[in-house]
Amino acid sequence: xxxMSSRLRAGVWAAFAGLCLQLVGATWDTLQHHNDPGLATxxxxxxxxxPSHLLMALGVSIAALGIGWCLYWLGNAxxxxxxxxxxxxxxxxxxxxxxxTTTVSLRTGGVSGxxxxxxxxxxxx
Numbered sequence: 001x002x003x004m005s006s007r008l009r010a011g012v013w014a015a016f017a018g019l020c021l022q023l024v025g026a027t028w029d030t031l032q033h034h035n036d037p038g039l040a041t042x043x044x045x046x047x048x049x050x051p052s053h054l055l056m057a058l059g060v061s062i063a064a065l066g067i068g069w070c071l072y073w074l075g076n077a078x079x080x081x082x083x084x085x086x087x088x089x090x091x092x093x094x095x096x097x098x099x100x101t102t103t104v105s106l107r108t109g110g111v112s113g114x115x116x117x118x119x120x121x122x123x124x125x
Contacts, residue, residue, distance in 0.1 A: 004073060011069035018063025025055030046105040057105070064098050 029052035033039050048054050068091050075087020 007073045008070055011066045011073065014066030014069065015063045016066070018059045018061070018066060021059030021062060022056050023059075025052045025057075025059060028052035028055065044108060046108070048105070057102075060101070061098065064094055068094050 029050070032050070032052060043050055046053055046057070048057060071087045071090045071094075075084040
């Protein structure tokens with residue numbers, strides 16, 4: 001087995017493991033909401049205090065790392081020691097999207113897990 005294929009294999013397995021974690025987390029969260037329909041009113045959309053949400057977030061991160069790893073090595077394989085422009089751009093886009101998603105999740109109650117539906121008084125016709 002070549003060095004390149006072993007590096008790609010590591011990235012693909014990481015992406016697979018991340019996807020599996022996401023699916024387990026989504027299934028677990030679905031069951032939690034099925035058993036407690038009011039849960040959505042008490043927790044943030046991406047509450048990291050909910051273990052199923054944490055599992056999904058971890059899965060996304062691991063899958064993104066695996067895909068980024070593969071893109072980096074595929075870009076290096078074609079163009080020698082420097083990655084290709086396409087691979088570089090793809091990895092930058094992936095990292096930017098991951099950072100943006102993480103930032104939005106944390107800023108909207110991800111760590112505290114609290115979710116508040118403020119009620120506004122009904123308007124008079």
